[in-house]
Amino acid sequence: MHANPDRLLHSLKRRADGTHEPISSAQAIEEIAERLAAVVDRHGPNSVALYIGTSNIAFPTMGGMAGALLTALGSTMFFSAATIDQPGQPVADALHGIWLGGRHGFDDVDAYLYAGTNPVISKQFLAENPAKRLARAVERGAKIIVIDPRRTETARR
Known part of the structure; x- marks a missing residue:
């Protein structure tokens, strides 16, 4: 990420033609504040x-x-x-x-069922990188079942 040539190194302002021009952070904050104030004044x-x-x-x-x-x-x-x-x-x-029985441990179940959720992106309840955690679960033989109309990042695992 830090070495990515497309990494944003300074604030940019979009021009009417869709291109971008560099702008100082102070100027960007000032322009955003003016636009927000106009919205609040009007609405x-x-x-x-x-x-x-x-x-x-x-x-x-x-x-x-x-x-x-x-x-x-x-x-x-x-x-x-x-x-x-x-x-x-x-x-x-x-x-x-x-339910008063407590939560199941994430690392000791045989199958995971995710319905309409995408923990690889949203992180949800997982305390560490969810993609790595799911990969470890698959390595130890757990099944990952995803029910979602979209082929999410979790479903692709």
């Missing part, structure tokens, strides 16, 4: 929203920084995996109870 503070997904775990300062930005703009539109795609989990727990 109100709640026209700006932020979403933080599961991968936020790898960026512990993200939540605080995102919250500070929204507070500065006057917006209350802060969303996460818990508000967008997971709010049914506490409802289901309340209606049906929760």
Whole structure:
């Protein structure tokens, strides 16, 4: 990644014709701030929203920084995996109870079933590189079953 010739080494601004020109970080921040202010002035503070997904775990300062930005703009539109795609989990727990037997160890099962999920990209609950962990599981004889209409990175493994 660090030696990639296409690595971005400075801020770029897209021109009307689709090409890009170098721009200083200070100038980029100033222009972005002006555009955000124009959106808020025209449509109100709640026209700006932020979403933080599961991968936020790898960026512990993200939540605080995102919250500070929204507070500065006057917006209350802060969303996460818990508000967008997971709010049914506490409802289901309340209606049906929760499993109290603990979690199975990842490294001691014979098969994994992934339905509509892509842990190789989203990382989800895996504490280390999920692709390596899945490869080790296959090496020890585990089956990986993926049910998804798309051939995801996890399905390709």
